[in-house]
Amino acid sequence: MRLQRILAATVTLGCLATLAACKEGGQPATPAASSSTAAADTGPLAEAQRYLRQFANCDDLSDKPDDPRMPAGDFPKAGQWSVKEVGVCSDKVRQGEIVIAVPGDMKQFQERYKSYVLDRIRGGDGAYGLESRVLVGKGFVAFPTSTKTALTLVRSDLRVLTCNPTAPVPEGYKREKPLVEHCSLSDFVNAEDGSGSPNLETPQDPGGKGEKAGQPKAGSLGLPRADSIAELRALVGNSLDCEKHFSTDPDAVAIESIDYAPVVEGSGLGWGVTGRALCGQPAAGQRARDLSWLDTVGDMKLLQAKAKAAQLADYKDDGKLRQTASRLLVGENIAVETNSPSSRHGLYQLQFLYLNCLPGFSAPAGYRLEKSQVEGCVLTNYEPDHPLG
Template structure:
């Protein structure tokens, strides 16, 4: 056996210098290094995270997107998954669909089928043909309550209407190919990849659980109506100045001791109190604004209400209608922290306090209500507003006058 060559042990300080130099050399050449400063194999051109994302596939990517707007749990691509609905869902290999999966929205008690088409235009063409075949076969209403939600690279089929309503707040759009399908005013209409179909954020449902139809409010100026008077108006309050308005509402609002017309103070709102008029009052037809109540000063704000003198009542009601419908469209109800607009002839009050509104109704103020389908029982006031599709009333279903 040949003698083992003698290797002189380097001093510890010199070993550290060599190791550090090797490490710096790795960093300088942007090559990955193994422990001890030895160069590892070159990194691939794609990043590790991108490769991992690609390995997960389009179903997982679709799931991540859906989860921003609704629950989509326990994703499965097994064809025999018991959650997979039986009808009206394409299988892999149909309508150019390459993959199909299903996940659960337990909060809304439904499932979401996810289909990944290889050719989105071909998918839409096949869906359109399917709908028209059903219509010609005698099912004239088929597809009017479509739950086919087209996304970027995938299609979602939620089984629960409430899930569909949640998902259209994203970039997903309902594909409707029934020739009689309509999209009400206030909803988006986008052009699909096929002719004579519609993409929209309107979820149609006969039971009222879908998106609200903002084009069908009760109009007291047409036909019979409940409430009073039968015709005309019982009259609305007016004031010649902000000082007169403050005096008029003094017993109903916290305006006697806590009142300000300072623009910075009037612009204050809190987590509990949100005004109707936003930004410059002039853009809403308002000529003067004041704040009643106690803004936050070391504690939470209390009893905030806004007083308005109005130069253009029709403009104020038009802007307030748009804001109210936008709030209602979001989830089918108005925010509790949002003020309600009560109007007179040339004045208005914004408050979210039911007890304050009851006092204002006694002064003949009326609430501008633009909620679709609203009507008032006999005995309550229901009068025509200055903007189409709204009414003036003293009836609040959640807070009826006692």
């Protein structure tokens, strides 16, 4: 919180580097439309606006230096840091503004920003720039004041410029080379309050010493196994819609719908899956119902590694998993993919466990929490949104 107080008090270039300064001290409320003069419909600012609007709102574009949405202090104005033009627009949906700067020399701009960050650090503000909101694009730089806007914009080709030497860029994020040494360009949005991009390097692994949190005192209850799809179908018959609606036809197994998405995509062989079947009713004049997938597995480590990557990619997008995405429940040599919480509860009674790779996950006492075959994931029967009754 010290960084936020300093930046809010000084109202300097901190409006470029952290959301808090602009929201708490350096950014007046968005003016009414009548008080903002729209910038020209042509030119670099308008081109930047058109690009930004593909990913976020950027309304009421103004190039007036006295627009009350413009950050005060040492924000680079036209003529400074090689900047030729500066404008500002509003993302009212995400309750923030986007300042746009058009440098004549992008390398010079990055060098000046780096120098400013290092000067702040040498002046005693060692945390300055850790929460950079300097998003570098092709021919322009965007400075969103809202973390939500920044998260939306990094889905484009815009990249966060960070020049604090201690700033993290966790694994799983794009890393690109900037025009200056010892800085980074990435799609990782850091935020002190945890509202930024998830750090995918910090899942809670139960592999440490001592008693495992949530681990039954008697040890593992084991995992189910089956030697064929037929055995797996019989095993899960009471939990899934497999008795009357079942198919191993490749075309049927490849079906997914707007409500049901499997974990395994494409050829099952590339996921370590040796056999595959579909339970439930595919669409036939009506929406699909109760779709689940059964897998026999020849390479469980490969399946879990691929499922981990898919789960983290889904989570990285907005910090939560899609409701339509199936969860992977595994046994010794078998797996089930389903997005039905009630079906998963039945499968937990059969000792299947869910592969959970989300950062910060832990299970309370009484639930199972065991190591998976891939680093950074756990096997569990605890779902925070759907705890067992």
